[in-house]
Amino acid sequence: MSNSSPDITIVGAGITGAAAAYRLSQLGVRAEVYETSLIPGGRMARFELSGVVFDHGAQFFTTRSSEFQSLVGDAANDGAAQVWTHGFGDTPDGYERWRGVPDMTALADWLLRKSEATVHLGESVEDLRHIDTPGIILTAPIPVSLSLATTSGFKPPSNILDQLESVEYKRTVAVLLVLNQQPLAMPPMGGIQLIDDPCLAFITDNQAKGVSSIPALTIHLSNEASLDLWDQPDEIIVEFALKKVGAHIGDVDAGDHSVTRWRYAGPVDVIPEFSVVWNEQPTLVMAGEAFNGPKVEGAFNSGIDAANKVVECVS
Template sequence: MIDGATGSRTVSETDVVVIGAGIAGLCAAGELVRAGRRVIVLEKSRGVGGRMATRRVGAAVCDHGAQFFTVRGRGFEGLVRDAAADGAVTVWCHGFTRNAAPVAGDGHPRWRGATGMTDLPKRLAALATTAGSSGRCVIRTASRAVAVGPSGVKGDGHRVDVMLEASDGAPVEGLSARGALLTTPVPQSLDLLAAAGVALDPATGDRLATVGYDPCFALMVVLDRPSLVPPPGGMQFDVDEGAVVAWIADNQQKGISAVPALTVHATGRFSREHFDAPPADVERILLEHARPWIDGDPARVVVATSLQRWKFALPTTVVAEPLVAVSDAPPIACCGDAFAGPRVEGAASSGMAAARWIDHALAAVADGRAP
């Protein structure tokens, strides 16, 4: 069952609350349901997927967060293989052009969603909430967590309190769980813990404080004619000093848009330096840099644009472990793409590892083995 904010408010107690329905949160939810746990996933947006994001701009369909993913580990490979068999994901290509020069494919598949990058998260959400789970997993979209921490002043070792607010203006609501996973970007997770009055032990606080992210502007540009981006429709650029554009994709060549449309990603440095600049200025600069791959005068051939600003786009420093435990009893941990490996596969692996950790931790609390 996927509940919007106006849906049922009767579920107030569960085994595990997962904050965030990106790939990490959805992989964690699926793993926990398979282990027989009841799960509530809270997602502040109206849909699932987080940074695996697809948007309609006029008649075009554009991926504006993650553009593709690779598969290296066994856990993620199984999940992708099943999704491919169901037609939810497919191989895009085996390599992109680099600085506009053709690159021989390295034999390593670059995967995409069949109709957009949200296809994989949507499939995982459907599996977690339906397939044999008989209501054990509820995903509440348009529901923003505002505080997560052990219940009571110091906690009784058994419960986690989660406060959330819905986007429909309903009053702040409380949830009670036996454990919690925070899959939000680390600065946001730290805010949620701080809002609940959680004082991290210094070593844990120091490890989490090492995580940093680059922001990223994503400009979507709908064209009235095919672009000049060479096959297979993805161009990577060196992000050396002064570089403005890191990536340009042609969503039509990629196979997700019926009409020509580019996604232009700015470099981390440009995005940081222009983060608070007027959007119209950012859009103009990015369009200027994409100009060589637009066939004609942008003033005439650009049909529509849309600019997305990601504050926490890509981790620049990651923690070496797949999760960081904030508390063992009740079990609370941070996970996501800043743990063990950045990007889609790292986030998925971290979510699965965190689910296994919390399942064991709950068992330990239940039989009195937890500290």
């Protein structure tokens, strides 16, 4: 591969794209990463409201595979990750739940710095035909990547297309609240996971978690409630969240608020392969959390696989 120009382009600097960049660097391949947002992390997102920082999307990640465990250990040694808790129930279940430090964007940021890839933040890829590397890795949610590939004239063959089009995504509405005082009944580590609750899925106090300097709640509605309330005005959604959160942590005294509708919160079912490849010039690889395993760890594994495959194809 060439010494002067990048060999592989990665679209997206979430955990999938960052993992791919990291593996490419291990393989001695130069990568160029394009990211629409001004910060990396994708759905491992941060949000600032009135100067207060929130973990906005993913709240924690697991490290089940030995490769991810070892890498997250290295990130922790560099101060970019730490164990948040060993369980959200009354008694710890022993499994580590990790968080980024200072916030959830830190892991992707750390991987990108380690990879020494050229990263273009705030630059959206609109047409893949303008990219001149022999390989491209697409990491946005499948419908977004598929639309980009198709409008660029690189529609996948019908067997791959059918597979990609079959993936559906759950939605999550997130409500962010700046609080005027600490919530009454929040666990000291600052997280409540609600597995079977019909209304809420997660409540985080970003101050207790160590993300913000004052009490600030991230409330994720359940997928069912998110679907029901999706088209409602923000004020109705905030009222709903305040009422439901009160049942878990007592009434809260809220100031500023913000509502986000995450259209792609997670796949309903995943595609069995870790990533898919088509086309020859350029080779296209699609990867992300909807391949093989969902969530942050699944996305990481998919990014690693995509990097391995693209190098195999273009070498």
